[in-house]
Amino acid sequence: MKISLKITLIYSLLFSLVLLILSASILFGLRYYLIEQSINQVYNQSDAILEKIKEIKGEFNDYNENLLFDTGESQNMIARVYDSNGKIIYSSVKNDKLRLPYLNNVGKAKKIEKDEYHLVYLNQRIEISGKIFYIQLIKDMENEYDFLKALFMILLFVDGIGIFLSIGVGFVVTLKVLKPINYLIREVQSIRATDLNKRIKVNGPDDELTRLAKTFNEMLNRIQDSFERQERFISDVSHELRTPIAVIKGYIDMLDRWGKNDKSVLQEGIDAIKKQADEMKLLTERLLLIARGDKGQIKIEKSSFCLNDIVNEVVSEAKIISPEHNIKVQSEQNIIFYGDKNLIKEMLRIFIDNSIKYTKKGGRILIKLIRNESEVKMSIEDDGIGIPPEDIPHIFDRFYRVDKSRNKEQGGWGLGLSIAKMIIDMHDGIVFVESKVGEGTKFIIKFPQGVKANV
Ligand SMILES: Nc1ncnc2c1ncn2[C@@H]1O[C@H](COP(=O)(O)OP(=O)(O)OP(=O)(O)O)[C@@H](O)[C@H]1O
Ligand SMILES: [Mg+2]
Known part of the structure; x- marks a missing residue:
């Protein structure tokens, strides 16, 4: 009815x-x-x-x-x-x-x-x-x-007229009151997934119906936003996958033509395909991590561990990969950290990897660990190329890279920091960036951590 x-x-x-x-x-x-x-x-x-x-x-x-x-x-x-x-x-x-x-x-x-x-x-x-x-x-x-x-x-007559009027007038009044709802229904029906730009025209007094229309418009904003982000994400992913696939295809063609008999061509082709395949593997792993993070499917297994040990492990790995950089760790005490050990390690890798990538050979990278009563503070500082101020608000966005030409040779997809931010959020932490182009960059991360027995 x-x-x-x-x-x-x-x-x-x-x-x-x-x-x-x-x-x-x-x-x-x-x-x-x-x-x-x-x-x-x-x-x-x-x-x-x-x-x-x-x-x-x-x-x-x-x-x-x-x-x-x-x-x-x-x-x-x-x-x-x-x-x-x-x-x-x-x-x-x-x-x-x-x-x-x-x-x-x-x-x-x-x-x-x-x-x-x-x-x-x-x-x-x-x-x-x-x-x-x-x-x-x-x-x-x-x-x-x-x-x-x-x-x-007389009363019967008057009551009859009253009842008849109440139905008639009531119907006209409710129709008039509900008219904006019919307008809303028509407007909402006309919005298709393909034109999410459309909004309901809000006019009239500030009543429940205009508020409903406003709420609906706000919801459309959010849907459009996430829809567009999703679209951008998909096109970025396809774009990033196209290059390695094209390279692999190129080497396979080459091997097909000349590699069967020429050992050196064969080796070169295999090495190149291996490298590209490894990169694609890394990319898909990161994408999967992001997708699982979005769906809230990342299981975070918290335990107490020694943060210094983890930092030293990541630094040793980094030194092997890039012996040219001068990486140092500074900490006054051993800090017990309560969190997901593997995720924190991944986060440190991302920051240190960036510092190495965006600092010229011979550059200095300093990692500081400080604990006070309520929190653990980490900072990763380098004297590298720095980040322009207008890019700083975006560096944690997915696929965002500062001026792709300046760091073309380093490679990368612009996913590292978005994953690091996700890990920090999962530990209720916050992150700040201080950077000056040509002078260096400092990332400061703070995690709320009550004092536990420190080793
Ligand atoms: N320590 C740093 N010094 C200078 N620029 C940095 C630093 N860390 C990050 N950036 C800038 O922020 C951008 C985003 O970093 P992010 O780690 O997300 O992506 P990436 O390093 O380009 O790629 P990926 O980490 O996915 O391999 C980088 O492209 C780089 O321009
Ligand atoms: Mg990175």
């Missing part, structure tokens, strides 16, 4: 209910009031008659009869006087058919329904000069009930 119809029905139902309850209360309240009033009337009238009978000492004649009972008729009342044998001595109407027992409920007024009549009646007993009389007063509530009936018809 449409939401507009639902809202209209619920409101109309509630409104009708309130209207009906109100009308019923009016009718029943008024009926109660009118009955009470009639009861009072019969009591008053009977008191007046009692007084008169006392005055005439129970002696009825034509003269005092009229005097006694003329008042009642105007109020639609019948008065009768019975003697102790039940004989009617007097009746205020001549040929009355309305007969009620005179001995019932003596002294107490009562409301009854008889045939089509709504009656209030009262029987009173009186003793005068040793004689017993019964006075009976009957009030016909015809007028009052006619009035109630008329009122009932």
